[in-house]
Amino acid sequence: MGWDFCTEPEFQEKLDWMDNFVRERVEPLDIAFPDPAAPYDRRDPRLRALTQPLKEEVKRRGLWACHLGPELGGPGYGQIKLALMNEILGRSQWAPTIFGCQAPDSGNAEILAAYGTEEQKQRYLAPLLAGDIVSCFAMTEPQGGSDPSGFRCRAFRDGDQWVLEGEKYFASHADLAAFLIVMAVTNRDVPIHRGASMFLVPADTPGLTIVRRAGLGTEALGVGHHCLLRFENCRVPADHLLGQEGEGFAIAQTRLGGGRIHHAMRTVAVAKKALQMMCERALSRKVQGESLASKQLVQEMIADSFVQLEQFRLLVLYTAWHIDQGHLDRARLLIAAAKIQMAEVLHDVVRRAIQLHGALGCSNELPLMRWWLAVPVMGIADGPTEVHKVTVARQLLKQYTAYVGPWPPEFLPLQLEHARRRLGLDGETPS
């Protein structure tokens, strides 16, 4: 019997250790250094001094880079265990960095491991895996992100070099990265999914400029780390093409699939925390002489949040299980479903948590508004909800066929005819 919802006791011990470690040692970093870019900043010696011992501790416990297999220095736990771990890590901005599994470095490391040369692995992959540098993934362009057929940034071969020309937008942390992985069009004569390639571009390559840095939400103009990049006669050696020419999207798909489900795993953590806050508030706050928890409208908010969270968590774990089983088509469908649900669950649960906290919920004195800002991000980054809905619907529709004629197979008059024939009731008058 293959269905089992239990966690092995030895792994539960690791989760318990993580839970305590994140609460006691990592979450204080979230409070003291709340800038969302701080976990990506390797230049600040004070931050390095504070975080290095924590990373060492995680490594000693064998919990570093848990998304990776042993060949890359991770324990190769698989996605189910990673999901359970991310349910803890996701409540902290800093925790993924302290545990060596933050995006986009997690996916970029896998690309470099699979397609980099030995020299590139030594120069970039080794320090990336050690957590000494960070990287950037640049695909979106100013004129379009979700529809890659609009991409214009191109690369062409000139002798033993590739030359990149064009712009990329919302390249997160490009200003803090040691290298970028860039998607560029290399053949305009074929559909983009076969005409784009991926390149390793060291951050100090001449011809690469950071034009502007955008922030999120209410950050002041000019503050932020989501960069508009310009490539002008930006030259990299021929071996900086990752994989084969035209393979860019095939490579990106592996990477984005992993990234999406990891975000979903971490979203479970945020929604859990918001539900916890909602319940504590309901029990603590009095209105009209009784606690909020005794109001049925509040109880409904709590119950609805619990149901949504549990459904979402099960979908995420089920998706993780399919990935671990190597059921790639099924996993792709479920990753898209989880990506859709992630933004909806976060929206509904955080919204209710803010509502129950009143003015305090709207303030900058609780983390709730920060999570609220993450709602549209979850529905847009790594492809908007609409595109994932199209993916889900198309994959499902492939499993069915059209019926002939005007009546669906469930048309009851026809079914009655069949049933009567099967049961040998043909001669009898219908009752």
Ligand SMILES: Cc1cc2nc3c(=O)[nH]c(=O)nc-3n(C[C@H](O)[C@H](O)[C@H](O)COP(=O)(O)OP(=O)(O)OC[C@H]3O[C@@H](n4cnc5c(N)ncnc54)[C@H](O)[C@@H]3O)c2cc1C
């Ligand atoms: C916080 C954050 C970090 C990011 N980091 C990176 C990064 O590091 N690297 C990178 O390359 N990109 C990054 N992105 C960009 C992200 O991948 C794109 O925003 C996303 O792919 C959507 O592209 P777009 O913004 O150009 O929106 P558009 O493609 O212009 O789409 C806008 C809207 O149109 C609608 N829409 C689009 N397609 C369809 C459709 N088929 N059917 C119906 N409606 C549709 C959706 O509502 C969509 O939100 C980041 C984005 C965010 C918010």
